Amino acid sequence: MVILYILTFVCLIISWMISKNKTIRALNIAWKRFYKILPAFGFMVVVVAIVLPLIPPEYIARTLGQNNRWLGMIIGTGIGSISMMPGFIAFPLGGVLVSKGVPYMVISGFTTSLMMVGILTFPVEKQYLGTKPAIIRNSVSLLIALIVAVITGIAFGELIL
Amino acid sequence: MKRTIIISLAFIVFILISWLLEFNIGIDMGKSFLEFALSLIKIVPFAFILIGLFEVWVKKETVEKHLGEGSRIKGYFWAIVLASTTVGGLFVALPVGAALTRKGARLGLVLVYLSASAVCRLPMTLFEASFLGVKFTIIRYLVSIPLIIITSEFMAKLMPELKVREN
Numbered sequence: 001m002v003i004l005y006i007l008t009f010v011c012l013i014i015s016w017m018i019s020k021n022k023t024i025r026a027l028n029i030a031w032k033r034f035y036k037i038l039p040a041f042g043f044m045v046v047v048v049a050i051v052l053p054l055i056p057p058e059y060i061a062r063t064l065g066q067n068n069r070w071l072g073m074i075i076g077t078g079i080g081s082i083s084m085m086p087g088f089i090a091f092p093l094g095g096v097l098v099s100k101g102v103p104y105m106v107i108s109g110f111t112t113s114l115m116m117v118g119i120l121t122f123p124v125e126k127q128y129l130g131t132k133p134a135i136i137r138n139s140v141s142l143l144i145a146l147i148v149a150v151i152t153g154i155a156f157g158e159l160i161l
Numbered sequence: 162m163k164r165t166i167i168i169s170l171a172f173i174v175f176i177l178i179s180w181l182l183e184f185n186i187g188i189d190m191g192k193s194f195l196e197f198a199l200s201l202i203k204i205v206p207f208a209f210i211l212i213g214l215f216e217v218w219v220k221k222e223t224v225e226k227h228l229g230e231g232s233r234i235k236g237y238f239w240a241i242v243l244a245s246t247t248v249g250g251l252f253v254a255l256p257v258g259a260a261l262t263r264k265g266a267r268l269g270l271v272l273v274y275l276s277a278s279a280v281c282r283l284p285m286t287l288f289e290a291s292f293l294g295v296k297f298t299i300i301r302y303l304v305s306i307p308l309i310i311i312t313s314e315f316m317a318k319l320m321p322e323l324k325v326r327e328n
Contacts, residue, residue: 001203001204001248003248004204004248004249005207006205006221007211008207008210008211009291011210012210012214015214015217022217022218023214023217025213025217026210026213026214026216026217026218027210027213028213029212029213029217030206030210030212030213031209031213032260033209033212033213033256033327034205034206034209034325037256038328039165040163040165041201041205042165042169042250043164043165043168044171044247045194045197045198045201046168046172046194048193048194048197049172049190049191049193049194049197049232050172050190052193052197053186053189053190053192053193054186054238067207071322077239087282087285087288087289088288090287091288091289091291091292091293092292094292094293095292095293098293104293104297107293108297108299108300108301111289111293112280112301112305113248115275115279115280115282115285116279116280116305118251121251121252124251124252124255125251125255127327127328128229128256128258128259128325128326128327128328129323129325130323130328133316133319133320133323136316136319136320137272137275137276137316140312140316141276141279142307143295144276144304144305144308144312147304147308148301148304148305151300151304152297152300152301152304155296155300156296156297159218
C-alpha cells in the first residue's frame with residue numbers, strides 16, 4: 001500500500017517537473033474517469049455492506065467443513081463467488097481448515113472463486129464491460145475455479161480417477 | 162446517479178435506525194460499509210491518478226506494440242506481468258483495462274489482464290503459498306493461466322465489438 005502512495009507521489013512530482021500542463025491534464029483525466037464511475041462504486045459498496053455481514057467467516061468455516069468433498073467443493077465455490085475477503089483472512093482460514101481435515105479441493109474452489117468471481121462487484125464490472133460480457137466473464141471464471149478445484153483434488157490424491 | 166443517491170439514503174436511514182434500536186446486523190452492515198469504503202478510498206483515487214499520468218505520458222505506439230494486434234506470445238507475458246503487479250484487484254484492473262484499451266491494446270489481452278489480475282497478485286500469492294503450501298499455489302497457476310488465455314481469446318472472438326471503458 002505504501003508503495004502505491006510513494007509511486008503516485010514520485011510520478012506526480014516527476015511529471016510536474018517535466019510539464020505542468022500535462023500533469024494538470026493527467027489530473028483532469030483522473031478526476032473525469034473517477035467521477036464517471038463513482039455512482040457504480042457507491043452502489044457496490046452499499047450492496048457489499050448489506051451482504052457481507054450475512055456471511056461471516058465463522059459461518060463460511062463451518063459450512064466448508066461439513067460436507068463431502070464434491071458437495072463441499074461446489075458450496076465452497078458458490079460462497080467464494082458471493083463473498084469478498086482479503087487474502088490475509090482467506091488463506092489463513094484455508095490453512096486452518098485444511099489442518100482440520102477439510103479437503104484441499106474445497107479450499108481451492110473457495111479461494112479461487114473468491115478471487116475470480118465477483119457477484120457483489122458486478123455493478124462496477126457491468127459499467128466497464130456491459131451486462132452481457134460481464135455475466136459471460138464471471139460464468140467463465142466460475143468454470144475455471146471449478147476446474148482448478150477438481151485438478152487440485154486430483155493432485156492431492158483426494159479424487160481418484 | 163439518481164438510483165445511487167436513493168439507495169444510499171435508504172441505507173443510511175436503515176443504519177441509523179438499527180443503531181438507535183440496537184439492531185445488531187444493521188450495525189454490522191454500517192461497520193462493513195465504513196470498512197469497505199475506507200479500503201477503497203485508500204487505493205482507488207491513487208490508482209486513477211496513475212492512470213491519468215499513464216494516459217498523458219505513455220505513447221499509444223508503445224502500448225500498441227506490446228499489447229496491440231501485432232503482439233504475439235509476448236503480449237500474454239506483458240499482460241500477466243502487469244496483472245501481477247496490480248494492487249487493489251478488479252477495482253483497479255478495470256480502469257487500467259479501460260486505459261489500455263484507449264491506448265490500443267487488443268481486447269483478448271485486456272481480458273487476459275483482467276482475469277490474471279484476480280489470480281496472479283504477487284503479495285497475495287506469497288501469502289497463499291505460506292498458508293496452503295507451494296504445491297497448492299503452483300497447481301492453481303498452472304491450471305488457471307492457460308485457461309484464462311484460452312477463454313479470453315475465445316470471448317474476444319465471440320464479442321469483437323466489446324470495448325472496456327467507463328460507460
